[in-house]
Amino acid sequence: AQSVAQPEDQVNVAEGNPLTVKCTYSVSGNPYLFWYVQYPNRGLQFLLKYITGDNLVKGSYGFEAEFNKSQTSFHLKKPSALVSDSALYFCAVRDRGGDTGRRALTFGSGTRLQVQP
Amino acid sequence: DTGVSQDPRHKITKRGQNVTFRCDPISEHNRLYWYRQTLGQGPEFLTYFQNEAQLEKSRLLSDRFSAERPKGSFSTLEIQRTEQGDSAMYLCASSETSGRLNNEQFFGPGTRLTVL
Numbered sequence: 001a002q003s004v005a006q007p008e009d010q011v012n013v014a015e016g017n018p019l020t021v022k023c024t025y026s027v028s029g030n031p032y033l034f035w036y037v038q039y040p041n042r043g044l045q046f047l048l049k050y051i052t053g054d055n056l057v058k059g060s061y062g063f064e065a066e067f068n069k070s071q072t073s074f075h076l077k078k079p080s081a082l083v084s085d086s087a088l089y090f091c092a093v094r095d096r097g098g099d100t101g102r103r104a105l106t107f108g109s110g111t112r113l114q115v116q117p
Numbered sequence: 118d119t120g121v122s123q124d125p126r127h128k129i130t131k132r133g134q135n136v137t138f139r140c141d142p143i144s145e146h147n148r149l150y151w152y153r154q155t156l157g158q159g160p161e162f163l164t165y166f167q168n169e170a171q172l173e174k175s176r177l178l179s180d181r182f183s184a185e186r187p188k189g190s191f192s193t194l195e196i197q198r199t200e201q202g203d204s205a206m207y208l209c210a211s212s213e214t215s216g217r218l219n220n221e222q223f224f225g226p227g228t229r230l231t232v233l
Binding site for chain 1: 121148150152157158159160161162165167172173175208210220221222223224225226227
């Protein structure tokens with residue numbers, strides 16, 4: 001079984017400061033990892049993904065995430081937060097599994113990011 | 118707009134009634150997924166199609182739920198004899214099978230169901 005933990009329900013950060021949203025995962029094999037963002041009354045928007053290769057992944061809107069296999073983590077980061085980054089962030093995992101692997105994503109419970117002006 | 122579309126965006130129904138939702142995926146995507154999201158939670162997987170074949174169903178998908186994708190394009194999700202516990206946002210996503218965007222799922226805006 002695969003699972004994702006986002007240990008913080010909410011993260012507060014001042015505009016211009018760096019931000020980190022934490023995610024840890026559990027899969028039986030090697031993972032595909034994703035971050036999505038959800039704004040009010042809108043669908044999930046893809047931010048970035050880790051498939052293979054470089055452990056530091058860069059995505060949309062200046063976000064990046066670092067894959068750490070030994071710690072089974074995939075924390076989302078941004079060097080300088082904007083008020084417009086305030087939203088709900090979801091980490092998701094899929095077991096690599098090949099053609100017989102489970103295709104569906106397993107999501108964490110989400111972390112609300114609040115960036116204060 | 119070439120994204121995933123869902124219809125209706127909102128549905129209010131009385132307990133015991135049947136409801137049907139539609140999802141139109143991105144046109145070149147042959148994988149289609151349904152998820153359910155309740156307040157304060159992340160999306161939970163319901164079912165997945167590759168073309169017209171339903172390849173995986175979650176244990177969340179009770180006998181009252183049925184999904185179809187008859188021509189491998191749009192999909193419908195029907196809930197029979199709705200219960201108040203069915204109230205949630207129902208999300209549809211689609212993805213390619215190969216290429217640069219392999220594995221990335223694109224989500225629609227969702228259908229918010231309220232069962233009174």
